[in-house]
Amino acid sequence: xxxxxxxxxxxxxxxxxxxxxxxxxxxxxxxxxxxxxxxxxxxxxxxxxxxxxxxxxxxxxxxxxxxxxxxxxxxxxxxxxxxxxxxxxxxxxxxxxxxxxxxxxxxxxxxxxxxxxxxxxxxxxxxxxxxxxxxxxxxxxxxxxxxxxxxxxxxxxxxxxxxxxxxxx
Numbered sequence: 001x002x003x004x005x006x007x008x009x010x011x012x013x014x015x016x017x018x019x020x021x022x023x024x025x026x027x028x029x030x031x032x033x034x035x036x037x038x039x040x041x042x043x044x045x046x047x048x049x050x051x052x053x054x055x056x057x058x059x060x061x062x063x064x065x066x067x068x069x070x071x072x073x074x075x076x077x078x079x080x081x082x083x084x085x086x087x088x089x090x091x092x093x094x095x096x097x098x099x100x101x102x103x104x105x106x107x108x109x110x111x112x113x114x115x116x117x118x119x120x121x122x123x124x125x126x127x128x129x130x131x132x133x134x135x136x137x138x139x140x141x142x143x144x145x146x147x148x149x150x151x152x153x154x155x156x157x158x159x160x161x162x163x164x165x166x167x168x169x
Contacts, residue, residue: 002153008037009150012127014157015043015050015093016073018082024155025089037153038091040144042130044068045095049078050086054093059083069098072123072158092144100129105160121158128154 002008011028013021021041028036041050046068052060061077068074104125108118120128131152134140141147 007151008032008153010038010040010144010146010152011154012040012042012131012152013155014073014123014126015041015048015075016123017075017077017079018050018086019079020155020157021050021090022079022082022085026085029089038145039086039089040092040094040127040130041086041090042126043093043095044070044073044126045097047074047076048095049076050083051093051095053078053083054087054090057087069101070123070126072121073126094130094134096126096130096133100133101125104129104132109160118156119159120156121160124156124158128156 008028011024013024015021018041021039025039028039043049043051046066047062047064047070049060049062052062059078059080064074064076101122105120105122108120108125108128111118131154134144134146146152
């Protein structure tokens with residue numbers, strides 16, 4: 001759906017086991033070649049198998065001791081196949097705490113697309129939550145080369161789950 005005129009500078013995508021991230025990374029390599037956007041993978045700090053894998057240079061299993069509200073990304077082990085793509089294609093890996101997620105979900109629900117509110121689930125807002133957090137810190141903006149001219153692609157992958165939506169109402 002992106003216009004060919006859009007010159008993306010960054011992509012923020014959810015981590016999990018890495019399947020979505022690898023698919024989007026591979027697609028952007030194919031579509032944009034050497035001009036592909038900087039690729040940032042975002043995970044919950046309680047389930048950071050891709051982040052730890054990047055630090056260690058190989059797939060690394062993590063023990064999840066406390067569940068994250070980003071249940072779709074509560075993964076302790078990276079997909080071996082996905083890792084083969086993202087270890088070569090992702091420039092950055094970052095984690096976010098659960099505390100960033102609910103406010104972003106609420107803010108999005110206040111936005112209308114026509115007559116319809118934007119309803120996004122906990123895992124769906126990970127990229128946007130990370131982008132907002134980065135935008136508030138000079139050091140992280142500089143590290144990720146984010147500027148006022150940056151054009152960022154985010155993926156919304158799910159609606160709010162019924163139990164969470166009811167609790168937030």
